[in-house]
Amino acid sequence: MTGKKTQPLKSTDCLIIGAGPAGLTAAIYLARFRRSIAIVDSGFSRASLIPASHNCPGFPEGVSGEELLRLLRVQGTHFGVEVKTGEVTELKKIEQRFEATLDRRPGNGDGSPATLRATTILLATGTVDSIRNIPDWTMGVKRGLIRLCPICDAYEAKDQDMAVLSSSARRGVNHALFLRIYTRTLTLILSETTLAAVDQRRLRRAKIDVVEDTPREISITGRARPTIVLSNGRELQFDVIYPMLGESPRSGLATQLGARCNRDGKLIVDRYQRTTVPGLYAAGDVVDQLNQISVAMGHSAIAATDIHNRLDRLPKR
Template structure:
């Protein structure tokens, strides 16, 4: 840490993006802190086969452990804490930590806070995930569901879009459970085009029965599936950035430029908190880009500091 107590960068979030950024900045010999509240979405992954190098697949917790072990070689360990707020003062950021006496101060901040899945009301959610009965990402693991009887729980463009993706790519047996929400005429036509069965009746209960998911609807009719994909959406964890005025889309996902800078000078973002494709390799790429730019600009003032470059006019890209 510098004599003034101000770090080069604080990384908020200890998932794949945050740990990758910390590795890069540690190897750049920068003064950093990594704050991790322990809520990485990756920790729920029972096994991913969509991550290069690990041909046999790797579980999310094991992957995070390997990243932390790698980082420990450089004397960096995640600080187990939650950031309550971020403010700017005197040309740097002040990060208030819950249950901590002193804030962290840094000239730049990288948010890698990710997102949280909206969970279906399924008994023993963790066991269903571990057994592959419940899944959240058809891009990551749709291959493992090929040829199976699959249900998609969701409605609107997101639910139907995920059902179409699975039907086009992996299996002809897809049912969309819309939770009582009707489909438009256009949506019905699209479902028929891809051979997707639609159940619009409200679901009274979801249960695990052996190696099947049972979806019970009004009237007592039962539907059984081998895999259930939840397409109920994500809660983007951008709450720390929005009070600073960071640009975002309608879901709260942060808008960044080609260097993963947000619209707030000195504030960067990587991973699922950023608008785009929610994938581990994408999050790591974001982190590498952001960390390299942070290193290259560490001795330079930000756009809102005296002597800094003229701040460009930046407008959010079209959705």
């Protein structure tokens, strides 16, 4: 039995993995530096879920995640940026270059695996939200009923009845206290954990209701308000639910090469966005910094400039 034949491709200066705000920004910078690049995306960006961002600079009326991504892609085409659809399944470092195995989607070439070679790599792979027990949660996000980022959108939910879901006391308490400035009616629902006495006092002083229970069901169907059904059958209704249940950074490709992560799996980088593997950079939500579009774009500007300068210092081949 034989598998599909891997097709080698020529080497580029930089392979960018991920075409969200971070990856597309880096592609624009590097293309304008007249560097050869390849940018690969698996077809889903977390940013695409955003119904409207009102803290992204330059958009006074707000901008949806899908529209922002579209505009970045259009901007990239002015400099020859073309996004390949597929998933990088493996990274290797051979001497001073990287080799990536790309599993291409049907309709993109002949669908056979390809080998991409690059002098540098920028990981802009983002993170995956840990959402449990919420059917159709992505639709809830697009409708503004489920919200994932208090910094991004709590202002738009101000004065509404809010619930924070968490299975971590530390994370749940911190998010609840942050959100308290936006609303008078806030409930923290904690599952699989208990509160320390000091946290109970902090929440009591902030007048935040606490429910220690594992919800049986969370419903966001129809026009009704989101409903949380507790284990005893009691129903609680809210205007907005923040499921702060953690996230899973897409850092596996970097850790294959020995890159260091923090305890949450986020990549550790220096001030130039360099990981602990020479030539491997990371930007955006996959790194151990603030998850914001503006931050991701800043990361990529720094990383792309350092990649450009690094390439100048390398011996010519």
